[in-house]
Amino acid sequence: MSKTLVEKIWxxxxxxxxxxxxxxxxxxxxxxxxxxxxxxxxxxxxRGLPVFRPQQTVATADHNVPTIDQLLPIKEELSRYxxxxxxxxxxxxxxxxxxxxxxxxxxxxxxxxxxxITLPGKTMVCGDSHTSTHGAFGAIAFGIGTSQVExxxxxxxLLQQKPKTMKIEVNGTLGKGVSAKDIILYIISKxxxxxxxGYFIEYAGSAIEALSxxxxxxxxxxxxEMGARGGLIAPDQTTFDYIKGREFAPAGxxxxxxxxxxxxxxxxxxxxxxxxxxxxxxxIAPMITYGTNPGMGMGIQENIPATSxxxxxxxxxxxxxxxxxxxxxxxxxxxxxxxxxxxxSCTNSRIEDLREVAEFxxxxxxxxxxxxxxxxxxxxxxxQAINEGLDQIFEKAGFQLREPGCSACLGMNEDxxxxxxxxxxxxxxxxxxxxxxxxxTLLVSPLTAAAAAVTGxxxxxxxxxxxx
Amino acid sequence: xxxxxxxxxxxVPLNIENIDTDQIIPARFLKATTREGFGExxxxxxxxxxxxxxxxxxxxxxxxxxxxxxxxxxNFGCGSSREHAAWAIQDAGFDVVISSFFADIFKxxxxxxxxxxxxxxxxxxxxxxxxxxxxxxxxxDVDLEKQTVTIVDSREQADFEINAYKKSCLINxxxxxxxxxxxxxxxxxxxxxx
Numbered sequence: 001m002s003k004t005l006v007e008k009i010w011x012x013x014x015x016x017x018x019x020x021x022x023x024x025x026x027x028x029x030x031x032x033x034x035x036x037x038x039x040x041x042x043x044x045x046x047r048g049l050p051v052f053r054p055q056q057t058v059a060t061a062d063h064n065v066p067t068i069d070q071l072l073p074i075k076e077e078l079s080r081y082x083x084x085x086x087x088x089x090x091x092x093x094x095x096x097x098x099x100x101x102x103x104x105x106x107x108x109x110x111x112x113x114x115x116x117i118t119l120p121g122k123t124m125v126c127g128d129s130h131t132s133t134h135g136a137f138g139a140i141a142f143g144i145g146t147s148q149v150e151x152x153x154x155x156x157x158l159l160q161q162k163p164k165t166m167k168i169e170v171n172g173t174l175g176k177g178v179s180a181k182d183i184i185l186y187i188i189s190k191x192x193x194x195x196x197x198g199y200f201i202e203y204a205g206s207a208i209e210a211l212s213x214x215x216x217x218x219x220x221x222x223x224x225e226m227g228a229r230g231g232l233i234a235p236d237q238t239t240f241d242y243i244k245g246r247e248f249a250p251a252g253x254x255x256x257x258x259x260x261x262x263x264x265x266x267x268x269x270x271x272x273x274x275x276x277x278x279x280x281x282x283x284i285a286p287m288i289t290y291g292t293n294p295g296m297g298m299g300i301q302e303n304i305p306a307t308s309x310x311x312x313x314x315x316x317x318x319x320x321x322x323x324x325x326x327x328x329x330x331x332x333x334x335x336x337x338x339x340x341x342x343x344x345s346c347t348n349s350r351i352e353d354l355r356e357v358a359e360f361x362x363x364x365x366x367x368x369x370x371x372x373x374x375x376x377x378x379x380x381x382x383x384q385a386i387n388e389g390l391d392q393i394f395e396k397a398g399f400q401l402r403e404p405g406c407s408a409c410l411g412m413n414e415d416x417x418x419x420x421x422x423x424x425x426x427x428x429x430x431x432x433x434x435x436x437x438x439x440x441t442l443l444v445s446p447l448t449a450a451a452a453a454v455t456g457x458x459x460x461x462x463x464x465x466x467x468x
Numbered sequence: 469x470x471x472x473x474x475x476x477x478x479x480v481p482l483n484i485e486n487i488d489t490d491q492i493i494p495a496r497f498l499k500a501t502t503r504e505g506f507g508e509x510x511x512x513x514x515x516x517x518x519x520x521x522x523x524x525x526x527x528x529x530x531x532x533x534x535x536x537x538x539x540x541x542x543n544f545g546c547g548s549s550r551e552h553a554a555w556a557i558q559d560a561g562f563d564v565v566i567s568s569f570f571a572d573i574f575k576x577x578x579x580x581x582x583x584x585x586x587x588x589x590x591x592x593x594x595x596x597x598x599x600x601x602x603x604x605x606x607x608x609d610v611d612l613e614k615q616t617v618t619i620v621d622s623r624e625q626a627d628f629e630i631n632a633y634k635k636s637c638l639i640n641x642x643x644x645x646x647x648x649x650x651x652x653x654x655x656x657x658x659x660x661x662x
Contacts, residue, residue: 015658016651021633024648026658036550038501047645052655064499078499085501129549129573145551145577147643155648157655161631193486194543197572227546229572293486293546313590317485317541410495410548419518431490431547433513 002268004165005234006200009140009265013123015157022159028122029056030152031108032095034086035063035412036127040150041089053156054094058117061086061099062107064412067375067402070100079413093153104247106378106404109133109346113217114380116246120235120262125152130346130428132223135232136216137239138265140200142230163229164198164274167267169205172281177462179356180215181348181426181445183207184222185287185297187279193295196228199275202267203233207281213242214352221347222428225294234266286461288333289430289443291321296430300448300460306330324432325440326420333442333458337369339421341453342435343399343446344375345409348426351384353446357399358390360450360461366398367456373415374399375407399453411436424452470582471641475563475610476620478535481600482527485541489553489574492545498552506552507559528560532604537564539596544585545574554578564610566617568593579634580643586610586617592626595619612638 003011015024030053037059044051051057064079074080083100090097098104104111109130112118120138125131127149134141144158151158170183188195201223208219216233223231233239240259243249250258267273285299298304307329310318322329343349343357354376366372374394376382382404385391394401408415409427416436417423423441426449430441442458451461497509514526522529538557544567545553554577557565565578566586578585588596599606599619607620612635618625630638637643648655 015654022631024651024654026655035498039503039551042502043645063495082499082501127549127551129547143549143573145549145554145573145580147551147577147580147645151645151648154645155652155655157648159633159644159648193546194569194571197543197569224547224573227543227571293488295486314485316483320484410490412495412498416496429488429490429547431488433494434490437494437513437518 002271004267004271004273005138005202005232005265006140006163006165007271009121009123010162012121022161025123025158025160027125027152027156027158029058029117029124031112031124031126031131032057032059032149033063033108033126033128034061034082036146037149038082038085038089039146040153041093043150044093044153047154049154051093051095051153056156057095058112059086059090059095059097060105060108060111062404063406063410065100065405066413067405067407067415070403076414103379106380107346107349107406109221110349110377110381113137113213114246114378116243116249119243119249119258120239120265125158129224130221132228132230133217133221133346135220135223135230136213137243138232138235138262140230140232143224163200166196166199166201166228166275166277167273168201168203169276169278170203170207170281171205171278172207174207174281174284177286177447177465178284179445179447180211180218182284182287183281184219185289185294185443186284188222188226188294189287189297190279191226191277193225193293194227196223196226199228201228201231202273203231208233209236212352213238214350217350218347222294225428235262286445286448288448288458290325290327290333291318292324292430292432293321294428294430294443296321297443300458301334303330303332304328334460336422336458338424338452338457339370340417340423341370341372341449342375342408342423342425342427343449344373344377344407345427346377346406347428348446349375349377349381351381353426354381354385354390355388357446357450358393360447361397361399361454362393364397364454366453369456370453372399372453373402373408375402375415376404378404408435410434411439424449424458469580469637469641469643472563472582472584472638473612475536476607477537478533478605478607479537479539479596479600480527480533480535481597482538482540483597486543486546487540488547489545489550490547492553493550493556498550503555505559506556507561510556510560536562537566537608537610538562539566539593542567542569542590544570546571549573551577551581554581554583558583566593566596579638582638582641584610584612584638586628588617588626588628592624595622595624
């Protein structure tokens with residue numbers, strides 16, 4: 001019987017399937033961090049259970065960590081306690097921890113792929129909704145709650161209903177100044193912040209196949225922003241080339257065996273999806289969000305849709321979002337002054353993102369009115385940026401290169417955007433208060449963020465590219 | 469896990485769509501390492517001003533409304549997977565959340581904690597808002613066994629869906645870990661066969 005890629009991987013991991021019950025799904029790799037794990041470790045203690053497969057569990061500290069002076073004790077007491085608790089729990093339960101100071105430390109969804117932990121055909125979970133990122137390798141990867149973290153600790157399995165499948169095809173060639181981030185913001189703006197709920201999404205089509213691994217991660221990362229638990233892309237030569245030689249990737253005979261299996265991981269030609277959507281790459285412009293959920297996005301030259309054009313029941317929530325942002329409906333964002341630019345997060349903090357920004361800002365200066373933070377996704381990304389001299393370019397431009405962590409994406413550490421300020425951000429969520437109480441977030445690609453940093457206002461980066 | 473069978477209660481109406489888990493409990497309040505106490509910061513930035521004074525207009529600060537049932541607009545619980553959102557709602561005294569649409573992860577987290585998420589039609593949601601508009605103390609009657617929710621004043625009733633397994637977990641107060649642990653021999657066998 002023909003199967004979709006999701007079905008192939010899912011079926012290979014079902015320990016037990018019984019009518020009337022969710023499947024017992026085997027989890028190959030469990031990633032954990034300091035914020036969503038302590039209560040799960042506590043649960044194990046209360047039940048008197050060990051971590052069943054500690055060697056399939058990897059920990060890092062990312063959400064709560066400072067992004068300056070990481071080797072000094074964390075100043076904020078509660079954050080320090082939470083990070084210390086992770087260290088203590090990992091030691092007690094025998095879990096490998098890439099904590100502060102470790103050369104592999106970083107955002108959990110950046111380090112998994114760069115260390116060769118994330119592999120095609122795997123099932124992977126983490127107590128973080130952006131676990132969908134790992135789907136870029138052709139893995140089933142999704143975010144879970146803390147009770148489920150405890151479940152995986154205790155059993156290396158999860159009770160899960162098999163999801164519905166959706167295929168999103170993007171065909172054609174992207175225009176100048178348009179990147180993976182724009183593709184995914186465009187898709188979300190078309191199908192809404194709830195349009196993928198209940199589905200696992202497979203991204204396909206010539207525009208997706210042409211993307212690098214890091215760009216594919218950006219796409220899969222934001223699957224959750226349309227409600228989908230996960231998104232994935234069939235592995236191909238781009239995937240295999242990226243994985244080969246990484247720290248924990250299979251090598252030698254194990255590589256050959258793995259590769260042979262990975263080459264079977266694609267949706268069969270006549271496989272049935274529950275839903276199929278198709279988009280044209282040529283229709284996609286640099287995107288920007290204007291509201292308080294990632295579905296409220298538009299091409300940067302467009303006007304914010306009129307409140308009156310929204311369905312009746314939704315007008316109240318829509319207007320509330322625009323009021324929060326301080327924007328008028330039916331107006332353009334071009335030229336609006338910007339206070340902060342944040343380049344980072346599990347969506348856009350990898351070396352390609354930093355290279356793209358550096359190439360654009362080389363020889364340019366940030367605008368005086370803007371504070372620019374660049375937060376690399378991991379120690380390895382940070383080191384590579386330094387090795388390539390990107391740190392010098394950023395410094396000359398007045399951009400601050402900080403140390404790795406989730407940082408201002410969610411403002412759990414000190415990296416918060418002040419109330420009322422506008423932050424052009426390469427992160428994934430523009431929710432009210434996400435980057436700090438009353439902070440206002442505009443989601444964009446790294447290139448559009450770099451343009452805003454240089455001009456100090458919202459800018460169509462394409463105009464700056466043609467001038468150059 | 470907390471058991472749930474039946475509930476008759478007044479409601480707290482929160483007629484807003486796309487309420488994300490960052491609104492339910494902002495990230496800066498996720499630093500606790502136990503499950504308790506998150507209710508204090510439920511809807512923190514809607515409930516409190518920057519100087520920690522209460523915002524009197526917000527429904528949770530309005531003594532007119534009370535009860536163990538939270539009613540909210542579609543796509544409730546979208547965004548982050550933080551289970552703290554379900555813990556905060558429960559800790560603030562709610563046992564049921566009603567919406568016309570729930571985000572997946574939130575729904576799962578709620579069910580794993582004995583907080584019942586009930587999905588109703590847009591029309592029934594409107595009927596609830598209408599009822600509470602007329603009578604701020606209007607009550608709902610929730611019956612998990614029968615899978616019904618009823619507006620007590622008008623006797624309008626809606627059926628709701630729930631996975632049969634999850635339903636029995638709620639009624640009996642057992643959780644997924646208990647269920648899987650009873651079948652652990654299958655897991656080792658699966659690993660062997662791989």
